[in-house]
Amino acid sequence: MSILVAIIALSLLIIIHELGHFIVAKLSDIKVLEFSLFMGPKLFSIKKGETEYSLRAIPLGGYVKMEGEEEASDDERAFNKKPILTRAAVIAAGPIMNLIAALITIIIILSFTGYYVPIVQGVKQGSPAYSAGIRDGDKILTYGGKKILHPSDIFLFAYGSEGAPVDVKVLRNEKTMTLRLEPEIIPANRYILGFVPKSDYGPGSNVVAGTGQEQEGPFKPGDEIIMLNDTSVSEGREIREYLKTNGGKPIKVTVKRDGQKTVIDVTPQITQGEETYGLGFGYTSERGGFFSIIKNSAYYAMSIARNVYYSIAWLITGRISLNQLSGPVGIVTTIGDVVQQSPTFIDKIEGVLSLMAFIGINLGLVNLIPIPALDGSKLLLLVVEAIRRKAIPPEKEAFISLVGFVLLIMLMIFTTYNDILRTVKGG
Numbered sequence: 001m002s003i004l005v006a007i008i009a010l011s012l013l014i015i016i017h018e019l020g021h022f023i024v025a026k027l028s029d030i031k032v033l034e035f036s037l038f039m040g041p042k043l044f045s046i047k048k049g050e051t052e053y054s055l056r057a058i059p060l061g062g063y064v065k066m067e068g069e070e071e072a073s074d075d076e077r078a079f080n081k082k083p084i085l086t087r088a089a090v091i092a093a094g095p096i097m098n099l100i101a102a103l104i105t106i107i108i109i110l111s112f113t114g115y116y117v118p119i120v121q122g123v124k125q126g127s128p129a130y131s132a133g134i135r136d137g138d139k140i141l142t143y144g145g146k147k148i149l150h151p152s153d154i155f156l157f158a159y160g161s162e163g164a165p166v167d168v169k170v171l172r173n174e175k176t177m178t179l180r181l182e183p184e185i186i187p188a189n190r191y192i193l194g195f196v197p198k199s200d201y202g203p204g205s206n207v208v209a210g211t212g213q214e215q216e217g218p219f220k221p222g223d224e225i226i227m228l229n230d231t232s233v234s235e236g237r238e239i240r241e242y243l244k245t246n247g248g249k250p251i252k253v254t255v256k257r258d259g260q261k262t263v264i265d266v267t268p269q270i271t272q273g274e275e276t277y278g279l280g281f282g283y284t285s286e287r288g289g290f291f292s293i294i295k296n297s298a299y300y301a302m303s304i305a306r307n308v309y310y311s312i313a314w315l316i317t318g319r320i321s322l323n324q325l326s327g328p329v330g331i332v333t334t335i336g337d338v339v340q341q342s343p344t345f346i347d348k349i350e351g352v353l354s355l356m357a358f359i360g361i362n363l364g365l366v367n368l369i370p371i372p373a374l375d376g377s378k379l380l381l382l383v384v385e386a387i388r389r390k391a392i393p394p395e396k397e398a399f400i401s402l403v404g405f406v407l408l409i410m411l412m413i414f415t416t417y418n419d420i421l422r423t424v425k426g427g
Contacts, residue, residue, distance in 0.1 A: 006335035007059070009356050011037060013098065013363055014062045020097025021064040024090045031067035031077040038062055066090075070398040080391065084382050091378045098364030099301075105357040106297040109350060115296040118148045119284040120170075124201035126235050127280020132181040134281060138170040143181075150296075150303035151283040158183050160310060160319075163277040184237065184278035191243040191268035193253065195219045197236050201280045205236030208255075218264045220257065227254035237278075243268055304361045312369070372404025 014037060025032050032051045040058035047053070056062075068078025079087060118140045123130050134140075140148050143157045144166035157166075163185040169178050194217050198204035208223040225233060228242050228251050246268065253264045288296070314320045338351035370380040377400065385392050 003336045005339050005352065009335050009352055010059070010359075013356060013360055014038070016101045016360070017094045017098050017363060017367070018062045018064050020093035020095070021090055023097075024093040025064060025066055025079075028082060028086050028090060029077055030079050030082060030090065031075060032064060033067055034063075034065040036063050036065070070401070071395060072393065084386050088379060088382050091375050091382070092368075095364040095367040095375055098360045098367075102304075102357040102360035102364065103297060103301050105353050105360070106300055107293060109353055109357070110293050110297050110300070113350065114285050114287040115293070115300065116151045116283045116285050117296065118151050118154070120281050121284045122282040124199060124205075124280040125203065126205070126237060127201035127278065128181060128183050129279050129281040130201070132168065132179045133177075134168070134170065134179060134181070135172070138172050138177075140168060140170055141176070142167075142169040144168075149299040149306075152300075152303050153306065154279070155277070156303075156307055156310060158277040158279065160314070163275075181279070184240075184280075186240070186276045186278055187244075188275040189270060189272050190240075191246070191248055192271050193219075193225075193239070193243070193251075193266055194269060195223075199236070200278060201237060202235060206233055206239060218253075218266055219255070223255040223257050223262075225253060225255050226261075228252075301357075301361060304358055305365055308362050308365045312366075372400045372407065373402075374404065377401075377404060 018035060018037070022032060022035055034052045034054060036054045036056055038056040038059050039061055040056045043055045043057055045052050045054035066079040067073050067075050068080035073080060075081070079090070082090075120129070120134055120136055120138045120140065123134055123136055140154060142148060143154050144161055146153070146157050148154060163183040165180060165182040167178050168181045169176060171177075194211060195208045196210045198207045198209040206225045208219045208221055208225070210221055211217040211219060225239060227233065228239065228246070231242055233239050233242065248268050248270060250265060250267045253266045255262050255264060286292075286296075311320065335352060335355055338355055339348050342348040342351045367374050368376040368379070370376040378397070381392055381397060381400070
């Protein structure tokens with residue numbers, strides 16, 4: 001059921017994109033030959049008027065086929081006969097439709113759930129934020145000189161700076177202050193004792209909340225870890241620092257359990273994931289009127305857009321690897337996981353809609369990049385045509401699109417392989 005919901009959600013995103021092209025083409029009196037969901041061999045089609053509506057086998061994208069788009073046509077309603085601005089509007093309508101739909105979705109979600117603002121709440125003692133002087137109620141204005149629109153920006157910029165010490169500008173009691181923040185770098189591959197703490201930092205960060213494992217481990221909820229071999233520890237950060245130097249060597253862990261000291265022999269296990277950066281604070285959740293919801297929805301959408309373009313830049317520079325890319329299988333799996341893990345029906349709906357908004361913004365912005373087969377490439381060709389004052393032959397445009405499509409298929413195969421590999425490892 002969860003996979004079916006995921007496939008429907010992904011299909012809906014594609015339909016929204018293609019509807020943008022389709023609607024503007026019809027409004028511009030362009031002859032639309034086919035509206036297709038997905039690519040490859042045709043599975044099903046129905047013709048209404050001059051347009052054929054089809055479903056194809058490969059769950060990658062979709063397209064609107066217009067008269068005179070891929071070959072020269074003398075039809076007065078052909079795409080190639082229309083002015084440059086009209087053609088540009090048709091091409092840009094798909095990505096813009098995704099962006100508008102994502103923004104509307106975010107507005108709907110925040111209307112019911114409220115929204116987070118970059119006002120600090122719950123600074124943990126002993127955390128990097130507490131050491132930097134950040135306190136509850138501070139409004140974070142900039143992180144490393146970059147303006148903060150939404151709390152998620154802070155984690156984005158921390159990742160981008162690889163956890164390097166930065167200046168953080170905050171607003172406190174109507175006064176602007178600049179504080180020096182040094183995030184805790186938590187390595188991707190690190191040794192762990194195998195428990196979930198009650199808190200990341202400060203009081204409770206050395207107390208077991210659970211094991212996060214199905215099988216019973218050496219720890220029990222409520223255990224307070226007070227000593228590793230002969231070294232006393234009083235909080236989670238000290239435990240992490242000890243494990244960095246100890247590695248995988250067995251440790252005698254002393255815990256307080258039901259008022260008694262108990263010594264447990266534990267061999268640390270290595271865990272693999274992504275490098276993260278500990279800060280040690282949360283954010284304030286608010287509810288507001290119509291205009292506040294619109295404003296904060298726009299901020300959240302802009303934050304996601306930042307994430308997209310930073311990710312592309314990091315992909316080019318090697319900050320993130322191609323192996324971290326996800327294709328259709330990964331997207332369906334992620335949406336399916338959200339459906340499966342959400343405890344209530346309302347949570348499932350909210351989770352799927354949130355993920356669809358995130359993917360929709362990604363889809364809209366990535367499509368505007370001038371890469372062959374994407375809408376951005378077609379817009380770039382129209383700019384070239386406007387500069388040359390001479391139309392580019394549709395056959396040449398079609399060849400460029402074909403090359404891009406082949407590259408896109410190769411990328412889809414690669415990302416699908418990544419997705420399946422991650423799924424197998426995760427299982």
